[in-house]
Amino acid sequence: xxxxxxxxxxxxxxxxxxxxxxxxxxxxxxxxxxxxxxxxxxxxxxxxxxxxxxxxxxxxxxxxxxxxxxxxxxxxxxxxxxxxxxxxxxxxxxxxxxxxxxxxxxxxxxxxxxxxxxxxxxxxxxxxxxxxxxxxxxxxxxxxxxxxxxxxxxxxxxxxxxxxxxxxxxxxxxxxxxxxxxxxxxxxxxxxxxxxxxxxxxxxxxxxxxxxxxxxxxxxxxxxxxxxxxxxxxxxxxxxxxxxxxxxxxxxxxxxxxxxxxxxxxxxxxxxxxxxxxxxxxxxxxxxxxxxxxxxxxxxxxxxxxxxxxxxxxxxxxxxxxxxxxxxxxxxxxxxxxxxxxxxxxxxxxxxxxxxxxxxxxxxxxxxxxxxxxxxxxxxxxxxxxxxxxxxxxxxxxxxxxxxxxxxxxxxxxxxxxxxxxxxxxxxxxxxxxxxxxxxxxxxxxxxxxxxxxxxxxxxxxxxxxxxxxxxxxxxxxxxxxxxxxxxxxxxxxxxxxxxxxxxxxxxxxxxxxxxxxxxxxxxxxxxxxxxxxxxxxxxxxxxxxxxxxxxxxxxxxxxxxxxxxxxxxxxxxxxxxxxxxxxxxxxxxxxxxxxxxxxxxxxxxxxxxxxxxxxxxxxxxxxxxxxxxxxxxxxxxxxxxxxxxxxxxxxxxxxxxxxxxxxxxxxxxxxxxxxxxxxxxxxxxxxxxxxxxxxxxxxxxxxxxxxxxxxxxxxxxxxxxxxxxxxxxxxxxxxxxxxxxxxxxxxxxxxxxxxxxxxxxxxxxxxxxxxxxxxxxxxxxxxxxxxxxxxxxxx
Amino acid sequence: xxxxxxxxxxxxxxxxxxxxxxxxxxxxxxxxxxxxxxxxxxxxxxxxxxxxxx
Numbered sequence: 001x002x003x004x005x006x007x008x009x010x011x012x013x014x015x016x017x018x019x020x021x022x023x024x025x026x027x028x029x030x031x032x033x034x035x036x037x038x039x040x041x042x043x044x045x046x047x048x049x050x051x052x053x054x055x056x057x058x059x060x061x062x063x064x065x066x067x068x069x070x071x072x073x074x075x076x077x078x079x080x081x082x083x084x085x086x087x088x089x090x091x092x093x094x095x096x097x098x099x100x101x102x103x104x105x106x107x108x109x110x111x112x113x114x115x116x117x118x119x120x121x122x123x124x125x126x127x128x129x130x131x132x133x134x135x136x137x138x139x140x141x142x143x144x145x146x147x148x149x150x151x152x153x154x155x156x157x158x159x160x161x162x163x164x165x166x167x168x169x170x171x172x173x174x175x176x177x178x179x180x181x182x183x184x185x186x187x188x189x190x191x192x193x194x195x196x197x198x199x200x201x202x203x204x205x206x207x208x209x210x211x212x213x214x215x216x217x218x219x220x221x222x223x224x225x226x227x228x229x230x231x232x233x234x235x236x237x238x239x240x241x242x243x244x245x246x247x248x249x250x251x252x253x254x255x256x257x258x259x260x261x262x263x264x265x266x267x268x269x270x271x272x273x274x275x276x277x278x279x280x281x282x283x284x285x286x287x288x289x290x291x292x293x294x295x296x297x298x299x300x301x302x303x304x305x306x307x308x309x310x311x312x313x314x315x316x317x318x319x320x321x322x323x324x325x326x327x328x329x330x331x332x333x334x335x336x337x338x339x340x341x342x343x344x345x346x347x348x349x350x351x352x353x354x355x356x357x358x359x360x361x362x363x364x365x366x367x368x369x370x371x372x373x374x375x376x377x378x379x380x381x382x383x384x385x386x387x388x389x390x391x392x393x394x395x396x397x398x399x400x401x402x403x404x405x406x407x408x409x410x411x412x413x414x415x416x417x418x419x420x421x422x423x424x425x426x427x428x429x430x431x432x433x434x435x436x437x438x439x440x441x442x443x444x445x446x447x448x449x450x451x452x453x454x455x456x457x458x459x460x461x462x463x464x465x466x467x468x469x470x471x472x473x474x475x476x477x478x479x480x481x482x483x484x485x486x487x488x489x490x491x492x493x494x495x496x497x498x499x500x501x502x503x504x505x506x507x508x509x510x511x512x513x514x515x516x517x518x519x520x521x522x523x524x525x526x527x528x529x530x531x532x533x534x535x536x537x538x539x540x541x542x543x544x545x546x547x548x549x550x551x552x553x554x555x556x557x558x559x560x561x562x563x564x565x566x567x568x569x570x571x572x573x574x575x576x577x578x579x580x581x582x583x584x585x586x587x588x589x590x591x592x593x594x595x596x597x598x599x600x601x602x603x604x605x606x607x608x609x610x611x612x613x614x615x616x617x618x619x620x621x622x623x624x625x626x627x628x629x630x631x632x633x634x635x636x637x638x639x640x641x642x643x644x645x646x647x648x649x650x651x652x653x654x655x656x657x658x659x660x661x662x663x664x665x666x667x668x669x670x671x672x673x674x675x676x677x678x679x680x681x682x683x684x685x686x687x688x689x690x691x692x693x694x695x696x697x698x699x700x701x702x703x704x705x706x707x708x709x710x711x712x713x714x715x716x717x718x719x720x721x722x723x724x725x726x727x728x729x730x731x732x733x734x735x736x737x738x739x740x741x742x743x744x745x746x747x748x749x750x751x752x753x754x755x756x757x758x759x760x761x762x763x764x765x766x767x768x769x770x771x772x773x774x775x776x777x778x779x780x781x782x783x784x785x786x787x788x789x790x791x792x793x794x795x796x
Numbered sequence: 797x798x799x800x801x802x803x804x805x806x807x808x809x810x811x812x813x814x815x816x817x818x819x820x821x822x823x824x825x826x827x828x829x830x831x832x833x834x835x836x837x838x839x840x841x842x843x844x845x846x847x848x849x850x
Contacts, residue, residue, distance in 0.1 A: 054839065102835050102838065106839050124829045125831050126831045126832070127829075175822060175827070179815060183811060186811070187808060202797075203797070206797075206800060209804075213804070
């Protein structure tokens with residue numbers, strides 16, 4: 001396709017955003033900003049333009065932030081971050097959220113073409129990680145990170161590198177157990193077939209050989225692959241809990257002993273293949289249950305929110321200091337967009353702090369010199385200097401983490417269906433087994449033992465143990481596909497029992513985007529200036545948004561200014577009479593539309609139009625409101641109650657709306673609801689919700705970007721899927737029904753098996769057919785049923 | 797029919813070798829990242845330094 005020379009509105013060659021200006025052009029390519037252009041220049045300079053060939057607009061937009069990586073030269077921090085380091089070689093794993101396409105992969109693996117001292121760089125796409133090996137004598141970590149930042153891939157470096165830790169967690173061991181069990185299962189099947197088909201007299205000698213080989217194969221299955229079940233059963237018995245691992249361990253043990261006994265006494269073929277199959281399928285169930293999201297962390301706390309280090313002025317010079325070394329009296333410099341890591345007093349500069357993440361307060365706050373600013377705020381203005389009054393670990397924000405909700409082990413969680421059922425199941429199973437034994441004893445001891453062991457073998461709740469993992473794994477992948485990420489499979493069952501939804505406001509039901517106001521009417525330049533001048537005197541959030549809307553205009557002298565609380569502004573600006581405010585102020589009557597708050601504008605008695613402010617709530621809040629009365633809905637907001645009237649329709653009930661809530665109050669609210677017997681689901685997004693998220697029965701962090709910071713929770717919900725929440729709740733109930741049904745199916749199989757077993761005539765063949773048959777039935781039933789219901793709920 | 801002993805011995809030995817190979821692969825981290833190599837293989841080794849007009 002030939003390139004058009006006309007300068008129509010083009011999209012940025014680098015990131016694909018619309019170019020609002022033609023100012024940035026290189027090689028006849030348009031860029032939206034300086035950042036994107038400079039990335040292109042760097043890449044074309046290094047001859048790496050194939051980056052743009054693999055995908056259209058592979059970059060992410062580069063509205064440049066003043067990022068500083070000075071702290072990366074601090075040896076202590078360096079030692080903390082490096083995976084390995086000596087004089088000649090350093091290896092580091094960096095987490096880069098921007099990795100999203102094959103171009104990213106290609107470019108990041110070409111790092112050594114920028115600098116030959118970078119020996120090797122390797123991307124792990126799903127984990128969004130980059131492993132780099134470099135020569136620290138030639139290139140420092142700081143230079144490496146700056147290079148990455150320059151080409152548009154800024155690594156996320158934080159104190160608490162949970163992602164890395166999480167990925168190190170062992171899953172390999174389970175895979176090895178499965179491999180061994182599968183290996184033995186296959187071989188044992190092969191060796192058992194001759195027995196099932198019948199051996200002629202001539203071939204009888206093989207019977208012993210096959211039998212002994214079978215025993216040999218079951219040894220690793222029992223003592224390596226299945227060993228976990230014995231350990232778990234033993235632990236549970238010690239804690240006086242009967243969980244499903246007990247009958248499973250019992251089944252495995254009985255199968256093994258009986259097989260060994262039959263083969264060694266030459267009285268039968270044993271159940272070696274049933275045993276191996278059982279362990280193999282059980283482990284597969286465990287594997288399926290262990291779904292991990294490589295790039296999402298559910299365990300983040302304030303440490304992953306804070307920066308690694310902060311600039312401190314020492315002897316007139318700025319020096320990076322790790323947060324842990326920050327002490328009272330340090331004078332730190334916080335630049336635009338940086339987070340204040342410790343409680344401090346403002347010494348110099350104009351502070352405009354965005355506390356939305358900490359308190360839920362949507363509007364940035366102005367702070368004056370000498371005021372204490374709490375940690376966690378983000379500076380929106382220019383650089384400021386502050387004196388630390390409390391170290392990081394004792395700050396207001398971090399104190400929250402010392403709350404008992406964080407230290408306590410989670411024992412308020414609901415018991416899963418499996419846990420409740422398996423207790424009774426075990427008791428009934430043992431009762432039947434002992435009953436059979438006692439019934440047979442008067443006639444024949446040998447027969448009694450046969451029947452006793454047979455009962456334990458066929459009733460071994462293999463299918464039961466698999467029904468939950470397979471249903472939940474299927475459900476989890478459905479949720480996953482709908483941008484709802486659950487920490488583990490038990491969360492689905494917890495969700496099914498929720499009856500109360502508690503929501504945070506800022507960031508949770510409102511979106512972060514600023515496109516929520518419109519101008520009804522036309523204003524000329526002078527009128528804009530007049531309105532701007534009047535509004536800039538007010539600290540009302542709406543006035544601030546109007547000022548923001550206009551951008552930086554020149555202020556005109558204001559000779560008279562009056563703010564009427566709850567109504568608006570009346571002012572005289574360079575001789576013009578201005579009235580800005582609600583309909584009540586301008587027309588004398590007040591009409592409030594539900595979707596929009598209007599600020600009317602009047603200059604010199606002429607009505608000019610209005611600013612409409614949408615209450616921009618996430619799509620789907622209405623559907624969630626319709627969940628009542630089945631679910632009771634509450635709102636806990638840290639913000640002021642400007643929007644109370646707009647929110648009442650959604651929550652039906654004025655008494656369910658709470659504003660000005662501190663993090664502790666939110667937590668207490670949840671606890672109070674739980675005391676009243678409710679099962680509470682908390683939806684929140686900020687650090688101020690983290691206590692409540694932890695306390696609730698199901699904490700859901702709502703976020704617009706799952707790679708960004710979100711507080712520790714049981715589940716992470718992408719904001720785009722917010723409207724699907726009612727469907728999620730219904731679907732979770734469906735999955736529990738599926739588990740119940742599959743439990744019935746597995747009971748049926750158990751009963752069929754028992755009818756053979758109590759007579760003491762369980763042939764190895766019946767067991768060998770019954771066990772895999774029930775397993776396959778359960779697996780296919782749960783998977784199909786889950787997909788079917790998901791389709792019915794429009795989740796597929 | 798005694799050849800059966802030998803054949804079974806061979807088959808078990810062979811299976812054990814495969815099991816060992818799997819263990820080795822698992823330990824040396826070959827199964828850690830199963831996604832990226834599939835993308836990597838689609839990238840060409842070296843592009844001639846020419847501009848692509850799009």
